Amino acid sequence: MGTDLDSGITLEELQLAARNHGMPLEGLRYDVTPVGMHYLLIHFDIPETDAATWTVEVAGKVRTPLSLSVGDLEERPAVTARITMECAGNGRARLTPRPISQPWLQEAVGTAEWTGTPLAPILEEASLDRDAVELVFTGADHGIQGDIEQDYERSLSVADAMRGEVLLAYAVNGRPLPPQHGAPVRLLVPGWYGMTSVKWLRRVTAVAEPFTGYQQWAYGVRQSEDDPGTPVTRIEPRALMVPPGFPDFMARTRTIDAGPVELIGRAWSGFGGIERVDVSDDGGASWSQASLGAVPESAFAWRSWSFAWDAREGDRQLVCRATDTTGRTQPIDQPWNFHGLANNLVQRVPVVVRRP
């Protein structure tokens, strides 16, 4: 039923859950998630930064090293785009046995309107050396993970970094980035899970060997610690609905009056557009197709869907499931992996339908 925990959440997991936060699913109502409702996952501390003196260094295997202030970035061509971002660990807490890390249930998502300048022309200006194979992005957040002291760092291949949609972003929903979203400058890699979009960006370093830092290993789908595994990259398809009716404070179980109900939600995939969303009210025994909203202007923003549900009295279990244009869909039973990553199990919402 997707409602059991393998065992009680530990203090360490709770400490993370109290700092980081998901999007309450009512937030699926909005095309653009209000700041404060968008999910947040911060590995270490939110660093203290000063936009007035901040620079992003472009260095390493380049002919022309650059040092770009926030003002320099703002003077370059600006792009504003709606981008759905999801944490690669979303859904982790529903796995059995539960991988111990930030214990997301299903709410680690949000869609914001980000403003920034494309990275590719900056890399062209810096002129990468012939032997550069990757770009390493270094954030200002610093701490220990897996017994290794580190700045938060992730890399992209030159080809991925040069894609037109990759931005150095300095504003969200029309305002300068707030501290928790990477002020004053962050990387944004649309279509990829959030770990790639390095916040509080300090340095972009061209390197001649693939980067093997801790976070590059940590975001891999593997069956055991020794398994080399596969890197996590693009966002797997997922549909979520606004839970209908009203909740019980503790159990969050929903109650609704019998009769016609419009179910609404959003669906997204980092691999392609959303092609269909299916809905069930009997736990997945039977399915009906939802109506899709207009194709979003941005290829990287979620798509709305709705479904005219005839809610009949009794205990129901709503389920929704997205399929994208590449044929990828959501599993009914989630395959397990060591870090609990790229989990896209279908959402299940138990609803008590009562006589009106």
Added chain:
Amino acid sequence: MGTDLDSGITLEELQLAARNHGMPLEGLRYDVTPVGMHYLLIHFDIPETDAATWTVEVAGKVRTPLSLSVGDLEERPAVTARITMECAGNGRARLTPRPISQPWLQEAVGTAEWTGTPLAPILEEASLDRDAVELVFTGADHGIQGDIEQDYERSLSVADAMRGEVLLAYAVNGRPLPPQHGAPVRLLVPGWYGMTSVKWLRRVTAVAEPFTGYQQWAYGVRQSEDDPGTPVTRIEPRALMVPPGFPDFMARTRTIDAGPVELIGRAWSGFGGIERVDVSDDGGASWSQASLGAVPESAFAWRSWSFAWDAREGDRQLVCRATDTTGRTQPIDQPWNFHGLANNLVQRVPVVVRRP
């Protein structure tokens, strides 16, 4: 040590922890907490509201019922004030046995700059009947708690409601309220725990008998379900520090280089100003007095403090403790109560001080 959980957090508690969120303690750096870092506790769902058609009804035992639009409220005299708000359940998860509800550790706090219009002149305009004893504030969030279906509702005595600092607020940090903070209008009762400051305010009803709704009962300090107990009102004193050094991702244990370190933090009380903050680096065996920042302009905003710490190599446990002008201070061992309310146990931060 304040670092143990009585038992594993349940799925129901985790569901709440994933929706609601605390202020990462780095947020203590800011005089005014950025939106998105301020704590949030929402009992039911964030309702869908429309500022253009919203009204607050003033009714019940009044001579002149009022229906106030957001525009009407904005046209009245405006007050902007920094107000520290804390959840009455802050620290609940550290109690043994643990009361089951939103499992806060210590981070359910924030200070925002709220703008609104004073409530007292509105009540004067409505002209309370002679037998009115309380005002009931009804929010639009709806659900079930304690097996009772309800709109979120809380009351204040006429005397408390008429205090000059009580506002109907429509903006925070200079912008219209976002959905999660009570858009478009909320009550604000400075100095009181957050449960009193009803969000998504629909109705203010003057009544001739004390209100006995569910939330009035739920926010009481009692030893058992049958104990009549004492209502929770004003915020007990508390000091918190920005954890120094850098964290381990999972354990959140801090590491710092030996040498001089400036510890900084904030302290507040809903009963009076902050008179002193004491700091210990040996778990409370010995204490030194911190330096207090300027007295805040607003009587209801937190006060900054700092302490020049000589961090000596080894495992240290930092503790801080606030005392207010009424002599109230923080307990070293927290007395238990049934709902886990008004808990103000001292903060303890384990730090590994290493050779630089």
